[in-house]
Amino acid sequence: MRTSRWFKLAAMCAAIVLMFSSAADAAVRGKLEIFSWWAGDEGPALEALISKYEKMYPGATVINSTVTGGSGVNAKAVLKTRMLGGDPPDTFQVHAGQELIGTWVVANRMEDLTWLYEQEGWNKVFPADLLNLLSTDKGIWSVPVNIHRSNVLYFVPGNLAKWGVGVPNTWDEFLEIAPKLKAKGVIPLSVGENWTATHLWESVALSVLGPVKWEQLWNGKLSWRSPEVIRVWELFGEILKYTNTDAPSLSWQQATDMVVKGEAAFNIMGDWASGYMTTTLKLKPGTGFGWAASPGTKGIFMMLSDSFGLPVGCKNKENAIAWLKMLGSRDGQDTFNPLKGSISARTDSDLTKYDAYLQSAARDWRTNKIVGSLAHGVVANERFMNDFATVMDIFLSTKNAQAAANAAQAVAIQAGIGK
Amino acid sequence: MQSRRDQLTAALIILPSIVLLAVFVYGFIAQTVRVSMTDWGQEAAMSLDPEIHHVGLANYRELFGGFLNMRFRQDITNMFFFTLLFVSLSLLVGLLLATLIDQLIWGEAFFRTVFLYPMSLSLVVTGTIWRWLLQPRGGINVLPTLIGLPAGDFLWLSSREQILIFDWSHIFHYICIAAAVVLAVFAYGHWRRGERKELRAKSIICAVLIGISASGILTRVKLLDYPEAHGFNRALWGVIVAAVWQMSGYTMALYLAGLRTIPDELREAARVDGASKFQIYRHVDLPLLKPITVSAIVILGHIALKIFDLIFSMAGPDHVPTSVPAITMFLKTFRGNELAVGSAIGVILLILVSLLIIPYLVNSFKTGKE
Numbered sequence: 037m038r039t040s041r042w043f044k045l046a047a048m049c050a051a052i053v054l055m056f057s058s059a060a061d062a063a064v065r066g067k068l069e070i071f072s073w074w075a076g077d078e079g080p081a082l083e084a085l086i087s088k089y090e091k092m093y094p095g096a097t098v099i100n101s102t103v104t105g106g107s108g109v110n111a112k113a114v115l116k117t118r119m120l121g122g123d124p125p126d127t128f129q130v131h132a133g134q135e136l137i138g139t140w141v142v143a144n145r146m147e148d149l150t151w152l153y154e155q156e157g158w159n160k161v162f163p164a165d166l167l168n169l170l171s172t173d174k175g176i177w178s179v180p181v182n183i184h185r186s187n188v189l190y191f192v193p194g195n196l197a198k199w200g201v202g203v204p205n206t207w208d209e210f211l212e213i214a215p216k217l218k219a220k221g222v223i224p225l226s227v228g229e230n231w232t233a234t235h236l237w238e239s240v241a242l243s244v245l246g247p248v249k250w251e252q253l254w255n256g257k258l259s260w261r262s263p264e265v266i267r268v269w270e271l272f273g274e275i276l277k278y279t280n281t282d283a284p285s286l287s288w289q290q291a292t293d294m295v296v297k298g299e300a301a302f303n304i305m306g307d308w309a310s311g312y313m314t315t316t317l318k319l320k321p322g323t324g325f326g327w328a329a330s331p332g333t334k335g336i337f338m339m340l341s342d343s344f345g346l347p348v349g350c351k352n353k354e355n356a357i358a359w360l361k362m363l364g365s366r367d368g369q370d371t372f373n374p375l376k377g378s379i380s381a382r383t384d385s386d387l388t389k390y391d392a393y394l395q396s397a398a399r400d401w402r403t404n405k406i407v408g409s410l411a412h413g414v415v416a417n418e419r420f421m422n423d424f425a426t427v428m429d430i431f432l433s434t435k436n437a438q439a440a441a442n443a444a445q446a447v448a449i450q451a452g453i454g455k
Numbered sequence: 456m457q458s459r460r461d462q463l464t465a466a467l468i469i470l471p472s473i474v475l476l477a478v479f480v481y482g483f484i485a486q487t488v489r490v491s492m493t494d495w496g497q498e499a500a501m502s503l504d505p506e507i508h509h510v511g512l513a514n515y516r517e518l519f520g521g522f523l524n525m526r527f528r529q530d531i532t533n534m535f536f537f538t539l540l541f542v543s544l545s546l547l548v549g550l551l552l553a554t555l556i557d558q559l560i561w562g563e564a565f566f567r568t569v570f571l572y573p574m575s576l577s578l579v580v581t582g583t584i585w586r587w588l589l590q591p592r593g594g595i596n597v598l599p600t601l602i603g604l605p606a607g608d609f610l611w612l613s614s615r616e617q618i619l620i621f622d623w624s625h626i627f628h629y630i631c632i633a634a635a636v637v638l639a640v641f642a643y644g645h646w647r648r649g650e651r652k653e654l655r656a657k658s659i660i661c662a663v664l665i666g667i668s669a670s671g672i673l674t675r676v677k678l679l680d681y682p683e684a685h686g687f688n689r690a691l692w693g694v695i696v697a698a699v700w701q702m703s704g705y706t707m708a709l710y711l712a713g714l715r716t717i718p719d720e721l722r723e724a725a726r727v728d729g730a731s732k733f734q735i736y737r738h739v740d741l742p743l744l745k746p747i748t749v750s751a752i753v754i755l756g757h758i759a760l761k762i763f764d765l766i767f768s769m770a771g772p773d774h775v776p777t778s779v780p781a782i783t784m785f786l787k788t789f790r791g792n793e794l795a796v797g798s799a800i801g802v803i804l805l806i807l808v809s810l811l812i813i814p815y816l817v818n819s820f821k822t823g824k825e
Contacts, residue, residue, distance in 0.1 A: 109772060113789035119501060139792060143502035230773035282591035284613035284690075284774050419496075422791030426526045429775040433615045446523055452498055 065095030068355040070344075071118075072129035073111035075104040077316070081375035085181075088371055089362055096355050101125060107231070112418075119145060124347040126356040131413030132180050132343035133169045134254075138417025138451075140345070141177050147346040148175030152357070158364050161382045165406035166339070169414055178343035179364045182378035185307045185397055186409040187239045187330040187338040193323065195298050207243060207271060207331045210302075214278040217301050224278035226300035228291035233276075233283070234411040234428050236304050240275060241268045243332025247407050254408075254415040256454020260445035269437035276435070296325065304330050306340065306412070310393040311377025321392040329400075337404035340412035341381060420451035484805065487798045491515075496793035514799040520678040527800065528623050530780045532685040534807075536619075537695060537779065538759035544699045545755050546748060549706025554736070556707070557714050567711065570704040578701065582768030585697035586612070589769075611693035612770050612777060620686035624679040631673055635664040690776040694766055701765075702758070706751050713747040714740060753815045757808050780804055 068089070074082045079102075086098045103111035108131075115128055124145070130136045140146050153159050153176050159167065162180070170176055191203060199220055204210035214224035227233055242250050244267055245258075252258035253265070280286070280300065292309050294300040296317060303309070310327065313319045321327075329336070344363055346356055362368040369380035374389045379398045387395050408414030413421065424447060431440040448454070491514055495507045518527050556566050573581065588594035589611040596607040621629055638661040645654040667673060717740060725735045763781040770777040772786055780800050788797030 109786075109790060113785070116501065116789055116792075122503070138498075139501055143499040143505070145501060145503070229771050282610060282613045284770065284776075285586070285590055285611070419791045419793065422786055422793075423523065425773040425786075426775060429773055430525065433776065443523065450523065455498075 064093040064355050064358045066352055066355065067097050067099055068127075068352055068359055069099040069101055069125045070127055070129075070359070071101045071103075071111070071115060071125035073103055073105070073108040074129065075102050077311075078376060081372050084375055085363070085368065085372050088368065089359060092362065093355070093358060096358075119347070122349075124350050126350040126352045127344045127346060127359055129342055129344060130178065132178055132341040133408050133414030134417045135413030135421070136178055136343065136345060137172055138419070140347070141172060141174075145348050146177050147348055149177060149179065149346060149360070150175050152179075152360060152364075156361060156364055161366075161384050163383060163401070163406055166341075166381060169339075169406075169408045170343070178345035179360045180341040180343040180381040181363050181369065182342055182373050182376055183381045183401060184340050184378050184412075185337055185400070186235065186340055186412065187242060187333045187336065188305065188307050188309070189328045189330045190292065190295055190303045190305060190309055190313075191301060191326050191328075192295060192298065193326040196301065196326075199301065201301065203326070203328050204302075204331050205334065207240065207275065210331050211274060211278075218278060222298075223280050223294065223300040224302065225275065226286075226291040226294040226303045227276075227279045227283040228286040228288045229284055230425055230429055230432075231411055232288050232291060232305070233432060234425065235306065236275070237268075237272055237428065238338065238410045239304050239330035239333060240272045241265075241410075242336060242338055242407065243330065244268045244271060247336050247405050250407055254454060256448075260448055261441050265444075266437050266441045269431065269440050273431075273435045273437060276432070306409075307393065307397055308377055314391060314393070315377065327393065327396075335404055337400050337406050338409050339401075339406055340409040340414050416453060417451055420447055420453055423447040423451065487801055487805075490795055491798035491802050493795050495795040496791070496797075500792040500794060510795075514796050515803070518796070518799060518803070525683060526775055526778065527780065527783055528683070529685050529688075529775060530778050530783050533688060533691060533777065534760060534762075534779045536687045537691055537698075537762065538756060540691075540695050541698045541702075541759045542752055542755045544695065545703045545706050546751060548699060548703035549751070550710050550744075552703065552707040553710035553714060556711060567708070570707050572704065573701045574705045576701065578762075578765040579768045581697055581701045582765045585693070585700070586769045589693045589696075609692075610690070612690050612774070614689040614692075615776055616689045617684070617686040618689065620684050623683040623685050624677045624681065625674050626678060627676050628668055628671075628673040631664050631668045635661050635668065638664065688776040690770070690774070694769060694777055697769060698759075698762070698765060702755060706755070709747050709751050710744060713744045717743050749815070753812060756811045760804060760808050760811065 070082075070086070072082060082100070082102075086100060090096065090098060103114045105111075108129075111129075115125075118124060119140075130140070136146070153167075158179075166180065166183075167176065170178060170180065189203070196202065199217060199222060201213045201217060202209075204213060210224070217224045225236075227236060241253075245253065245264055249258055249264060253260070258265070280291075280294065283291075286294075288305055288309070289312060291300075291303055292305060292312060295303045296313065296319065307327075310321065310325075313325045314321060317324075319325050328334075344360060346353070346360065350356055363372075364382075366380070366382055366384060366386070369382055370386050370389050373380050373385075374391075374394070377394070379385070379390065379394050379401055383402050385398065387398055390398060410416055410421070410424070416424070424444065427440055427443045427447060430443070431437075434440075492509060492511055493507045494510045494513075495505060497506070499505055518524050552570055556563055556570075559566065590596075591608070591610050591613060595611075596609065598607070600606050638657050642654055642657040642661060645651075645657060721739055721743075722735055725739050730738070761781055762779055763785065766777055766779060767782060767785075772782060772790075781804065784797050784800035784804070787793045787800065
């Protein structure tokens with residue numbers, strides 16, 4: 037008798053669970069507030085996702101809370117005041133990795149999404165290296181919507197032929213051809229404002245350290261004062277000698293423009309520059325502009341990703357979960373990314389929807405070693421990134437490799453890198 | 456004669472604003488001071504119930520003497536030079552414009568509007584416009600080519616050159632010298648006006664300060680154990696130009712109003728005494744404009760100390776050569792999650808602004824009573 041009673045109870049529980057899971061889709065009604073910094077060029081991609089969601093769940097209304105400007109600096113400030121004030125949005129855009137983990141996960145403000153990954157079978161379609169960067173030992177914390185690549189070298193093939201130089205495979209090769217370009221009155225490498233310098237730095241660091249030591253730098257096993265890292269700063273300083281003097285006044289677009297106009301030979305930028313050149317400047321990938329992995333990083337994909345998570349205590353949890361499910365789905369990713377100019381995080385995406393550059397990036401995504409970007413929040417927490425921007429700017433003024441290495445080590449200790 | 460009833464009504468009417476001020480201004484100032492003495496900003500800073508410890512003045516010590524806060528010290532230096540140059544140039548340009556417009560026979564209203572117009576723009580708009588104008592390879596630098604001259608090559612905002620370099624570890628020494636110079640200027644004023652008592656007091660203090668700085672005691676009182684160079688970044692010129700462009704119209708309006716209040720009798724009396732036009736300007740108009748200058752200094756000074764949006768939109772968040780404490784405060788608080796350090800910078804800014812405003816308020820309160 038006793039067992040049968042237990043059995044009944046278990047059966048009832050199972051029935052309730054079943055009822056809820058089948059009713060989950062029907063439960064998606066009411067509001068869903070999405071918080072992001074996507075507007076302007078990136079607006080249409082988000083709009084496409086929202087209208088897809090509203091078609092899938094006609095009962096739900098999406099509130100699109102966008103805070104523009106400052107590549108997310110302003111949005112993050114507003115988000116922090118809202119979270120501290122106990123008014124979290126239902127889901128928010130955040131750079132996948134430590135930018136999310138170091139701020140929100142350690143503060144117990146995010147829900148673990150491991151169950152969703154298992155339920156949707158995402159563990160199999162997202163690369164293991166990516167899952168590693170999204171997780172801690174306590175769970176998986178967000179759903180990546182897109183993947184951008186950081187270590188891309190851009191150039192105009194026709195111009196290189198005219199100047200008689202090839203695409204450098206290593207920084208040594210670059211330093212060999214740079215004086216020739218300079219003699220012709222061409223700036224060998226264009227750089228923009230502060231963060232684009234950090235962006236260049238991470239490509240240089242990856243080429244000197246390689247993927248293994250790059251990871252060790254972030255789990256605390258490699259000191260910032262080790263000879264290899266000091267070598268990174270020294271090489272970076274060498275490279276800066278061949279960049280434009282007006283860098284701090286230029287946005288990344290203006291730095292890209294210099295390459296397109298033939299004022300500069302190369303530029304290292306994330307692959308949103310491909311989207312800018314294809315969509316805004318109407319250039320043809322392959323002929324209008326060319327690309328390669330940044331020198332010395334062939335076979336390595338330095339990634340960054342926008343993702344959405346589930347904050348603890350959000351008001352419309354079911355709706356937010358439905359949103360996350362859609363984001364992670366093959367269809368959701370292939371709706372968003374061709375418009376955003378990025379690739380799907382999934383390894384099974386429909387490549388016919390993407391242009392020539394993105395197809396090549398997606399192929400690399402499936403075969404390359406994946407590492408995380410520093411400049412875009414994957415490998416280091418916000419406190420480190422904030423102070424590193426200052427370390428970078430002081431290096432740009434003083435060009436003192438040893439001092440930069442010391443300062444970065446002190447910042448790493450204070451920010452608890454690798455703890 | 457006021458009745459009791461009147462006094463009661465008066466008290467009731469101002470009560471709501473007093474309560475609101477007490478909570479939303481002074482309450483939050485107190486809260487900020489409290490936070491600035493904690494370590495809020497460690498790992499789980501953003502949790503609903505963060506672990507916070509009281510650390511006394513450690514954040515302030517770190518800001519002024521810590522290895523990692525070199526940026527804040529450069530910010531303070533930038534703020535000092537920016538305030539000095541922005542206020543004095545705005546006053547000069549404003550006075551010049553006001554004087555010229557005052558001489559106009561026609562079109563005065565037109566020019567007044569033209570010069571006052573920039574002030575109605577948001578600082579962000581000004582910043583964006585001037586960011587474009589000051590592009591090293593465009594804007595102002597190519598202007599000379601219009602008349603056949605070679606294009607300018609000044610790097611405006613992107614320059615990383617520094618002049619007037621001093622060693623932060625000897626900062627007290629420099630402050631002492633600066634105070635001595637300021638006192639000497641005041642003393643010179645008293646001497647010219649024949650105010651003996653004030654002259655004596657100021658000269659003595661000035662002499663003592665010079666003695667202290669000459670003795671070299673202060674070079675031994677160190678905030679830092681190692682030399683750290685700071686100075687005037689030439690990149691600041693770009694910001695100063697934009698800020699002066701925006702605010703000199705305002706000082707012009709102030710001075711113009713001031714010139715209008717000077718009674719014509721005074722000028723006529725001077726004319727009767729045989730004063731030339733310039734002499735009237737120098738010895739009648741300018742002295743009577745002094746109160747305007749003082750209030751303009753206070754208003755422009757506190758704008759300069761708190762400047763944020765203009766620089767943020769002109770040079771971005773991380774351009775250290777033009778950064779000021781307000782920007783670092785924002786970044787530390789909202790990007791680096793170091794809320795306690797951000798609060799400490801906020802408190803330092805508040806103290807600096809009070810140093811400027813309180814003497815002015817006390818002074819105007821005193822004259823009001825008289």
